[in-house]
Amino acid sequence: MSLTEKEKQSRSNQLSEIFALKRKYLAIPYALFLILFVVIPLLLIVFYAFSKTTIAADGTKTISFSLDAAVGFFTSADKWSVLLISVFMGIQTTVICLLLTYPAAYFLADKRFNTNQVLVILFIMPMWINFVIRTGATRDLLNWMGLSGGTHPWEATLIGMVYNFLPFTILPLYTTMLKLDRSQIEAAADLGANPYQVFTKNILYQSIPGIVSASEMVFMPVMSSYVISDTLSEGKITLFGNYIYLDFTNSLWSEGSFMALIMLFIIALSMLLTRNVDKDAAAARGGNLW
């Protein structure tokens, strides 16, 4: 006996329902992955930040609640200065990167001046050369030019940071600039604004999402970088990243975790502060390389 049309129909409906369920199940491995390798490790950071491990005479370890790491952080002048230096380095790098790439992004996005994408690709191509090699090359070049980390640690590190993060700033700025409303700019000029006013009152205002997104991609990574500051300052400048690395090499899990927690706190804070522009900023970031 062959199935009637109706039966066939209902069977295929059932099938697609089961499959719809199944398709939903495809999310399970992803969710497990996130829980196992993202959520649990972060919770453990919080756990270690507020606990200490004591090893008894017979070698058994006991982990107990403790504020040692927190107290250690807030009472250490050393760590405060690392925090301040990292913030200064982050701000300086961000500002220099923005100043350098802003005009470039503006010209690149202006269809009257630039019609090919090749220039944009040239700007982000350094990202595809191993950054440790690039850092070494920058260091050797600066040494050759007499600006070594031994004598000018701050300048050398700053140059290295700017070199490394320029491509990261140009991309979000460029994608925002592509979306600039050119007629609005022309209207401002027609209505009597001088070029300076056109820039401050219109162009700058329109490009805020790109600026925010570019800053987000530079500030935190600079604070937490390790290789660039370590190589270019010849170990003379310690940023947050270097300190955490040090804690890692000395197996100081609680201290390292607490510093990581501070970083997480700063990230959360900066995300809260930029929440209003964040939707546009995320869109600007999303215009990616490919």
Add this chain to the structure above:
Amino acid sequence: MVRQDRKKLFFRILGESYIWLLLLLMYLPVLVLMIYSFTTSTNLGQWNGFSFDLYFELFNDHEVQVAVGNTVIIAVVAAVLSTLIGAIGAVGVYECKPWVKKTLDFGTQIPVVNPEIVIALSLIVMFVFLWGIFGNFGLSFWTLLAGHLVLCVPFVYLSVKPKLMQMDPALYEAALDLGCTPRQALRKVVIPEILPGILAGFLIAITLSLDDFIVTAFTAGPGLLSGDSTISTISTYVEGIIKKHPLPAELRALSTLIFLLVLLLVVGVTVFNNVKAKQGKKRKGRQY
């Protein structure tokens, strides 16, 4: 009118010269490296005559070869796995209830905004915690792979997701109505539609893995081509040297080769995209 044209020309020249100047500055270290890859001096700025010796040395340097081999193996394995996890995850999450979607999207954002060093530390802290429970299983290729997956998977997910959202949901249902089994519909309709996102995710994953230093330094154990010693990649190998010494001469040759390879790939992809775009236009032209 003439005055305006002149102004425009002035701006054009200003803009272009600024862009080229910035590019020159950005490429200066790489260019200097490339030039000095054809001489054997240990320090930059000292020219010992033109030769290809460094390139030959590169092919005899076992340590460099091990590092390059490890880097490539890790990048390919991590990229393939993260593309699978991320793409399948994105397809699945798309069908989930809003609150599940929101939660998983938030979870995806965490490794994206987290500094690498926090990711690395959180993973090593988890391994230390697990050692406390299951005994010290040590670091290995697998812990390293886990680290690279955390770096790469979210970016694959994020590059596939917009393609799913752009897709017309009616397409999938039309395929079902026209007699496809759900699996066929997925294979013949959904996957081709999101393929550009999957490929982009794969490429991003490769780049992230190739360039990584911190996660590798934290999570690598013995294995792969390094045998009983800790796995070295280009990043960790070079970092170990440049800490104390200038960039070794033969690495100048290596960087030149890497740069040329990247250049070739980029030019290839650009040409391919242009040709495809032109073909697309032609086809459209014929249709109407």
